[in-house]
Amino acid sequence: xSLTTPQFPSDDKRWKIVNGTMRKNGFARHALIETLxxxxxxxxxxxxxxxxxxxxxxxxPLSQAYGVVTFYHYFSLKPPGKHTCxxxxxxxCYIKGSDKLLAAAEQQLHIAQGETTPDGEISLMTARCxxxxxxxxxxxxxxxxxxxxxxxEMMAQLxxxxxx
Amino acid sequence: xxxxxxxxxxESVRRENAKFEHEINVCMGTGCLSQHSDQLKDALAAEVxxxxxxxxxxxxxxxxxxxxxxxxxxxxxxILYQHVKTENAAAVAASLGAxxxxxxxxxxxxxxxxxxxxxxxxxxxxxxxxxxxxIAREGYKALLTVLTEMTPSGVIHRITESGLRGRGGGGYxxxxxxxxxxxxxxxxxxVICNGDEGDPGAFMDRSVLESDPQRVVEGMAIAAxxxxxxxxFVYVRAEYPLAVSRLTAAIxxxxxxxLLGNDICGTPFNFDVEIRLGAGAFVCGxxxxxxxxxxxxxxxxxxxxxxxxxxxLWGKPTLINNVETFANIAPIIRNGGRWFASIGSERSKGxxxxxxTGKITNTGLVEVPMGIKLREIIEVIGGGVPGGHKFxxxxxxxxxxxxxxxxxxxxxxxxxxxxxxxxIMGSGGMIVMDDTSCMVNVARFFVxxxxxxxxxxxxxxxxGTAQMYTLLTRICDGTGTMHDLELLEDLCVTVKEASxxxxxxxxxxxxxxxxxxxxNEYMEHIVHKRCRAGVCNMQVPAEVPA
Numbered sequence: 001x002s003l004t005t006p007q008f009p010s011d012d013k014r015w016k017i018v019n020g021t022m023r024k025n026g027f028a029r030h031a032l033i034e035t036l037x038x039x040x041x042x043x044x045x046x047x048x049x050x051x052x053x054x055x056x057x058x059x060x061p062l063s064q065a066y067g068v069v070t071f072y073h074y075f076s077l078k079p080p081g082k083h084t085c086x087x088x089x090x091x092x093c094y095i096k097g098s099d100k101l102l103a104a105a106e107q108q109l110h111i112a113q114g115e116t117t118p119d120g121e122i123s124l125m126t127a128r129c130x131x132x133x134x135x136x137x138x139x140x141x142x143x144x145x146x147x148x149x150x151x152x153e154m155m156a157q158l159x160x161x162x163x164x
Numbered sequence: 165x166x167x168x169x170x171x172x173x174x175e176s177v178r179r180e181n182a183k184f185e186h187e188i189n190v191c192m193g194t195g196c197l198s199q200h201s202d203q204l205k206d207a208l209a210a211e212v213x214x215x216x217x218x219x220x221x222x223x224x225x226x227x228x229x230x231x232x233x234x235x236x237x238x239x240x241x242x243i244l245y246q247h248v249k250t251e252n253a254a255a256v257a258a259s260l261g262a263x264x265x266x267x268x269x270x271x272x273x274x275x276x277x278x279x280x281x282x283x284x285x286x287x288x289x290x291x292x293x294x295x296x297x298x299i300a301r302e303g304y305k306a307l308l309t310v311l312t313e314m315t316p317s318g319v320i321h322r323i324t325e326s327g328l329r330g331r332g333g334g335g336y337x338x339x340x341x342x343x344x345x346x347x348x349x350x351x352x353x354x355v356i357c358n359g360d361e362g363d364p365g366a367f368m369d370r371s372v373l374e375s376d377p378q379r380v381v382e383g384m385a386i387a388a389x390x391x392x393x394x395x396x397f398v399y400v401r402a403e404y405p406l407a408v409s410r411l412t413a414a415i416x417x418x419x420x421x422x423l424l425g426n427d428i429c430g431t432p433f434n435f436d437v438e439i440r441l442g443a444g445a446f447v448c449g450x451x452x453x454x455x456x457x458x459x460x461x462x463x464x465x466x467x468x469x470x471x472x473x474x475x476x477l478w479g480k481p482t483l484i485n486n487v488e489t490f491a492n493i494a495p496i497i498r499n500g501g502r503w504f505a506s507i508g509s510e511r512s513k514g515x516x517x518x519x520x521t522g523k524i525t526n527t528g529l530v531e532v533p534m535g536i537k538l539r540e541i542i543e544v545i546g547g548g549v550p551g552g553h554k555f556x557x558x559x560x561x562x563x564x565x566x567x568x569x570x571x572x573x574x575x576x577x578x579x580x581x582x583x584x585x586x587x588i589m590g591s592g593g594m595i596v597m598d599d600t601s602c603m604v605n606v607a608r609f610f611v612x613x614x615x616x617x618x619x620x621x622x623x624x625x626x627x628g629t630a631q632m633y634t635l636l637t638r639i640c641d642g643t644g645t646m647h648d649l650e651l652l653e654d655l656c657v658t659v660k661e662a663s664x665x666x667x668x669x670x671x672x673x674x675x676x677x678x679x680x681x682x683x684n685e686y687m688e689h690i691v692h693k694r695c696r697a698g699v700c701n702m703q704v705p706a707e708v709p710a
Contacts, residue, residue, distance in 0.1 A: 134230025
């Protein structure tokens with residue numbers, strides 16, 4: 001049986017990377033999560049078009065694909081801001097006062113966790129433990145890990161982003 | 165690759181290393197890397213060249229003492245430096261063959277002397293991205309011995325003899341699990357390594373994967389031979405990018421050396437490993453949920469039986485073990501089951517790696533023999549609570565575990581002892597709390613975690629944790645009543661007994677254990693509207709005692 005891959009949603013070259021992941025897994029249904037990872041790392045988030053494309057390519061019902069996307073916290077349906085500040089809310093960080101960091105960041109940016117500032121500059125996210133508990137509290141600034149973060153350090157980082 | 169060839173590789177690495185008078189090991193685990201230990205390594209290499217020292221500078225995995233990073237270990241004199249900055253590179257290089265740099269020296273004899281390293285024996289000594297470094301420290305010797313000299317049942321016998329129990333938290337005897345999978349009928353079987361370290365506050369598996377990934381691959385290959393599997397998966401959290409990249413490199417190198425793939429070591433044994441990325445769901449640490457996730461589905465658990473050992477991944481017999489369990493396999497094969505069984509306590513053998521964090525001086529990774537007293541871990545190895553604060557509790561087992569008060573600190577650490585006092589061993593997170601932590605708030609923190617992470621499949625867990633959270637929030641707010649407390653206790657029992665999987669069954673543990681040992685704090689919140697740690701924001705003014 002020959003399988004024809006559905007048309008790419010656009011002529012963006014990144015779809016080829018996504019297709020590559022699916023091809024590597026023989027377009028098997030179990031490659032769904034792997035493929036969604038590739039989409040998210042290539043595009044930054046998952047939009048309707050990409051979920052449809054992946055579901056159709058892997059012959060997975062759209063409902064199932066959407067179910068998987070919304071089940072796992074790692075997948076995001078919203079485009080991220082230009083910069084992302086992720087505050088770890090694992091146990092060690094909680095004991096070391098990450099809730100205060102988060103509250104301060106929310107106040108500073110006027111957004112709640114999981115949101116992006118209206119100008120699309122900064123997203124404020126939380127993580128369930130990044131495994132750097134020895135250096136709690138921990139913040140990820142655009143993916144780069146900062147340990148033993150003070151509220152002032154975090155504010156300084158947010159301000160640097162806001163004025164660049 | 166044969167044993168002789170393996171020995172040749174090891175010999176050539178040793179010869180190469182012997183050319184150098186000194187070895188400078190720079191920790192490049194996640195903790196130290198966040199403080200730019202990569203730049204430090206480059207600076208050290210440049211200084212060594214500039215000063216014409218006969219030394220090699222090596223990247224290594226985690227050395228354990230994350231709080232004191234970046235760490236540098238200078239061999240053969242075993243001098244450990246802490247908080248080393250790039251500008252200290254010249255001084256460190258100059259000290260080779262001379263007096264150590266006193267102001268950087270880390271003198272924590274107590275911290276290291278009490279530890280026994282089996283799982284972490286290579287951490288801090290080898291470059292995790294060089295397979296030859298691993299081979300030089302007896303790596304893959306166990307696998308090749310097993311393939312050429314032992315029968316699968318002989319391997320299982322040795323593991324059973326060692327008394328090794330699952331290090332993921334449950335403590336199921338590993339030998340028994342292996343023999344069940346080996347006996348299960350099926351032409352295709354799978355081996356899965358559970359690296360979905362979801363417990364917040366635990367990072368043992370991350371560290372093992374980052375520091376010594378080959379050891380996990382070797383353990384999986386031995387397991388596959390023993391149970392008759394030819395395909396393995398490592399399920400790792402996507403939140404651990406460094407672990408994923410080092411493991412990917414490890415698998416690639418093992419394939420190149422012919423230690424994974426077809427006809428390994430000239431025998432008919434085939435085995436290959438693939439990585440699967442988790443996507444941020446705590447419940448996927450549960451084995452049936454993890455299997456669903458590898459199949460590309462939502463990670464919801466299934467009722468057991470059938471156990472994965474009989475019907476697991478794609479309905480085939482599947483062996484699932486934790487990262488740390490697999491990391492113990494090669495040393496057991498090399499040194500014998502009796503050697504392993506001689507370490508530890510009566511029913512818990514060997515060592516356990518703990519992630520010691522929270523309000524404690526020496527935060528980081530420690531490996532201790534089972535049966536060691538909690539007090540020793542916290543006061544001697546951990547260096548006690550800093551800042552003149554008073555120890556209040558230690559939390560083990562993550563959201564499924566409990567809080568242990570001061571009076572129980574003389575307890576020896578074992579699966580059974582921890583279970584008896586309402587906590588669990590768990591995967592190895594150990595979080596110390598002092599008098600600035602409110603135990604009611606801590607219980608609420610864990611219940612909030614379980615509420616968010618509940619997969620929603622069964623009602624007791626989905627609705628129960630949500631209700632528990634509401635009740636605990638009321639108590640923390642100062643609006644709770646004695647009736648709320650009664651309801652909470654009642655609900656804990658229901659959720660514990662009626663939930664489908666481990667997540668729900670253990671979700672009430674943090675509440676039950678704090679209620680058992682810190683009931684007075686609950687009463688203060690409810691009756692006096694007071695939070696002694698000053699953590700909770702009371703909506704109702706505190707009663708002033710007359």
